[in-house]
Amino acid sequence: MELRIMRYFVAVAEAGTVSEAARRVHVTQPALSRQIRMLERELRVTLFDRRDGRLELSAAGREFLPVVRDVLQRATAATAAAESLAAGRLVHLAIAASPTTLTDVVAPFLATFGPEDPLPTVQEAGGSEALDRLRRGADLAVVTQRPPNPWSTRTLAVLPLWAYVPPEHPWVDRDSVGLDELAAQPLVVLDPTFRPRQLLDQALADQQLALADHVECGNAQVAQALAAAGRGVAVVSDDPRFDLHALRISRRARPDLSITLHAAWDSDHHAADALSEMADRIAVFCRTRYGAVETP
Template sequence: MEIRVLRYFLTIVETGSVTKAAEVVRVAQPSLSRQLRGLEGTLGMTLFDRGGKQMVLTAAGRRFLPLARDLVARADTAEAAVGALAAGRAMRITVAAPPTTITDVIAPFLATWGPEDPLVTVQAESPAHAYQALARGADVAISSAPPRRRFAGLPVARLPLWAYVRADHAWADRDRVTIQELAAEPLIVLTPAHGTRRILDHAVQDADASYDIVLECDTPHVAQAMAASGHGVAVVSDDPRFDLHPLLILDSTGEPLQIHLHAAWDASHYALHSIEAFAAGLSRFCVERYGPQVADRL
């Protein structure tokens, strides 16, 4: 099974037509059709339903599609790495992570690197979709969601959730607040799609309490901005902005609310050593930046 033919297959999927795909890959249509049939013969399955005007994937084709994409992405990554080594350039690592993690954790970590370290590009992904980026060419994914067992990985850190208040708030001289106290305040929270919101909701439920939502935000920066403008207390895991004062949030047992960060990657990745070093270095950086408590019980 040649990577070249898999590329042809993916192009047919994207264009919906052998004719259009032949134009894109600059191969004669009869030749492209023969190679597609050869791929189907090798696999022992029919990939397309050819009965209509467009090439439509069969059930077998739909199952094969993510495998083909994964194989082509791996080939592209390996080709780029070999080219970089041959040219004496630093290797490149692609990291998929949520925007907050990129801004507050990954970017500051990369700023400590030197010119001899790998080049890093990042892809912003939601926590729920970060691991899916591994099938689209990302080398390592960082998320608050636990990785699937088929991935290799390690825990990166346990970062605190913060209650952010203005300098003129009654809590401005404190460093922590209980979940019961927090629930009595008007709160600016993230949408339920965010892990920090779900952790907050579970803690409130465990404390047999409830809270009033002033505003739900899609982005943590806006939540802090609204807190800075006096609309309530923002609950996020981001670093402080707009001169807000952070307070740890204690659950009903007196433990601080925390969000877990995990790193995951393909255990068979050709650059396994570099990826493992990146994840371990990121974990050490979190301890240096936020204190040894973020590594407790990892």
């Protein structure tokens, strides 16, 4: 079975019609239909059910799809490894990270790349999903919780968790706000799937505090927009937007509330040494971009 035919199968499975799949893989519709029928004859199994002009995966097709995707991902990794070995360096670099980390850290870092650096791509993935992307072909993940074994890891920076207020807010002349003061205010917070919200909830529980009036949303930039509109103090880890004023969040007898960035990669990666050096470069970039960045 050729890799090309496997890619055709995945394209049809994802598109749902031969015509759309043919457009995506740049072959004619009759040729693609013929290749799919030949694949089914070769495997002696029906991969698609034909219904009202669409192709739906059969039970066998649904079981076969993840197997084919795994083979294609391994083939892509093998090709990348061969290219890197031939060039003597990392040729391609796929980085997985949350939307905030991609916007505020990864994208500005990639803007510093030169012609000798690998060709980068990014994959938006939050939380443990970013580590899952390593298993599925990403080279490097930037996450906000320390990666477990067997991943190689490098702590990049410890950055503040911010409380953002608009220019007319009474706190605008301050540099920080106590957690107890913050808890008594109307807040705009992220939903509990986000690491900044988890850190805030844990800090409140540690001081036996609870959120008073709050608005919950699923996007950090929207949270800042709501703060700018006067709906409450936004608690996020993003860089400031909408002319908001940033305050550190202080705690009794504890360091200010912060979020930690970690890089993770596979120690068995063919370019593990190059990825380690890349993680070091990101750490240096964080220090340069954010000034006096705390270290763990």
